[in-house]
Amino acid sequence: MIKSPLNNAKALIHSGDEEKLVYACLELRLAIESYVYRKLEFHSKRHGKKLLYKHWQPNKAIKILDQIEPKANLSYQLSFAKQTGEDVKKLDYKPLGSHHALSVSWINKTYNKLGSFLHLQPKSNSMATIDKTFLEEVVVEIEKSETSSLLSNFATTISFDCDLCKESITCCEEALTDLKEVVCPNDLCRGAYDMSKEGTDWMFKLKTLSFDCPDCNSKSELATTKLDVGQRIVCIDCGSQFQIAGNEWKLSKVIN
């Protein structure tokens, strides 16, 4: 058997030694990471290595991948047929391959659950009991994804430069209807955008809050992702500098 994290995990699970299950958790996490990086490697041909490899943690990487290639996390089969002018449904289709993907939610949940077995429980100061059946289920899912014969990208992508940091933000047109917001991939920026469609064009607007300068009363726009205690704000009109000193929630009464 070739040494791979998945094969190592299988050997540890089937060793019959309960104490080795913690090492199986570690190997399964590596197997998930390896799955994510193979996906990134494939899609980076289209989107650039810089964008994807900055998000080295699987859950972050998969989130960005979901924004740019929504079908990357779906399972599907592809077939082809020669066009003969007949009804497309009646053509003789031959299988081209199948793609079994691990979904974003599965990756997040499983990666975190495996991780929880690697630490001492705070209250009891002992390791949690590892459910062997759960580990076997994880092996089956990863194995299915490894036998996939196909990776493809169909998505039409849209790119624009971030207003805040000028980094290019790429997203898939198909994903836009399901996403609540588009996020800048630059970790130091994370600017969030609302989107809307006008005719065939997509419009992106940085999420902002307006701020009234106490010195000159002019309005400035602030990116919502920049709102944090200690953040400096400079009025674009008079140049006065302010700092966010605290966050305070105010309540107003709802009158029905």
Ligand SMILES: [Zn+2]
């Ligand atoms: Zn940005």
Ligand SMILES: [Zn+2]
């Ligand atoms: Zn001002």
